[in-house]
Amino acid sequence: MRWTERTWPLALLALGIAGLLASLVLNAVVVAPNRLLTGHGYVSIAIPTLRWLPLAWLVVLATSRLPAAAGLAAAMSVLSALLLATGLAAAGLLAAAGEHARVQLGAGFWCMVTAAVLLVADRLRELKARPYLRLACWTGLALLVVAMAATGVFDRLSVVQEFALQRTRFITAVGQHLLLAFAAAAAAVALGAPLAMAVAQRQGGRGATLAVLNLVQTIPSMALFALLVAPLAWLGVGGTGNAPALVALTAYALLPVVRYTLAGLATAPPAALDAARGMGLQPWQVLTRVQLPLGLPVFAAGLRIVLVQSIGLAAVAALVGAGGLGRFVFLGLGQGANDLVMLGTLAIIVLALAADGACRALERWMEPRA
Amino acid sequence: MIEFSNVSKRFGQGEAVDGVSLQIASGELFVLVGPSGSGKSTLLRMINRLVEPDEGSVRIDGKDVRDTPATDLRRGIGYAIQSVGLFPHWSVARNIGTVPRLLGWSNDRIEARVQELMAMLELDAGIATRLPAELSGGQQQRVGVARAMAATPAIVLMDEPFGALDPVTREKLQHAFRRIHADTGTTVVFVTHDMDEALQLGDRIAFIDGGHVRQCGTPLELLLSPADEVVRGFVGGASAGLRLLSVRKVRDAMTPGSVADGTPSINADADLRQALSMMVDSRLRTLRVDGADGQVISLDGLLAPPR
């Protein structure tokens, strides 16, 4: 403890310096003549609305030796001010540019956002924040972003303009994406959990099952989707669309489902299992009364991993003609419209983070009961 | 009565149990003692069919255990083990009530039985709602024993139930357990690798070694006439004399006589080792015996050959 107190907070310094450098040398925004052409980048000190950023990062650096609460406040302030000022800067730049001009977010912006988010996370960890305080900080930031979006602060950013153009299709895609990911997770649980229970007692069966599922996991996702097209077409299910996507996503989700189910079943102490059998519990009673309740936290963690993985992989499903946010990514790549790619990617990241957060909250809520 | 007839069990190459025949009388506290890995647990677990013998049979009151469905059989036989195996997610009360609940007792009856058992095992009623992790090792073992006896089984199997406890706690539990056994008349089959525990608790003892029964008899028989050098090695050693004293009662060695007024007295049911200790403590060769007029216990009485 004393040793860490005397050492410099290296992570905080590194993040602060990264933010400072990003504000000085990387493009905060890029102004392009239209949504497809490459444009001209601006460092934050070149834009009046963003000129204060290096100073802000110096303040953040200065707080690295201060108590965590002060550092947390500084990081959260910089993060929200950065978002607000970037939106305002975009509006200013666009007014001076041509009719079809777009203001895109540059590497400098993303570096600064990442550094600020990591700083907030680091400071929260340092505070040993109670779960609810942690949750309050993140939801507070999220609500702030939503409020800024609602009042039109971000309307002049190219990503948001892409969203405005695609609004209905975007909302449908979010629904499809979630449906696909949840359906795959549900199917994997329905298949994988009984499979794991069946092989749990058998050394050989367990090894073979895990070996096969590990093999599936090593097939690159695009290849697996492509591999499934022919056999499914032959089966008459349709080689493209939602069927192959669902099959492939389920296949990928099986490994974590089986692995976490096995780990969860192994949570029960061997002595408790011996006692349970010795007192005359039927095998199914040993399972439902002892193994399942004791494994609950592990099962919940497994479900979280499976959901996050499926949400991420569902992006690739667009390749075989399934719906979902992946469509925007591939459409954008095809057109060379980077902001369309960005729109799809950001939405997937937000969905994955939201699923992760919700599951963690659920796990924590369940913990004292188990 | 529990009857092993020529039972054998192999795991892989080795013979864990090899042609064992034993008879355990009803109401007896029967101890299986022997070195680690000698096959004691395997023998014990044949009684409730956690292990099925390769050869031979186990009969309870004349009926082969294989003729009763395993779960029905087990619900009628108490089972307590060294690592306790309490269910970590269930309260003490729920743990104790496991078998009664399986048997479909009413909630009121289960609750009354749990209270009765907790009192019997000297467990504070306040811990009924606690989880096992919140108990001391001694309390956990008491809960384990209470759970094994919950549905008033005619037979209780115990596999080194006090093995993990410190000597003081262990001795307390051994005493409590002897008393409970005497009160309930349950048949108990008790596994231990600790010869002192075996001699202290057992009505009869089977000495197991390498899957065989080397000797079966009362504690006194094992001490006075060990069947071979292996048994002698286990029961004898430096404390053989003290062990002999500890398995005999004052009642069995007292003689008519008189002592000066104010001489300390000892209970007739105390063992001779306690008597010796009291003699050394009070620097006297003769003690008065409580509740036995005109009887004394003397150093010569201790040294005389057992009657």
Ligand SMILES: Nc1ncnc2c1ncn2[C@@H]1O[C@H](COP(=O)(O)OP(=O)(O)O)[C@@H](O)[C@H]1O
């Ligand atoms: N389930 C099992 N699988 C394989 N070997 C076993 C099993 N149970 C017991 N054994 C072996 O059988 C022998 C006797 O074991 P056990 O009855 O547990 O001895 P004890 O209880 O006297 O220590 C040991 O060599 C042990 O390794």
Ligand SMILES: [Mg+2]
């Ligand atoms: Mg054993």
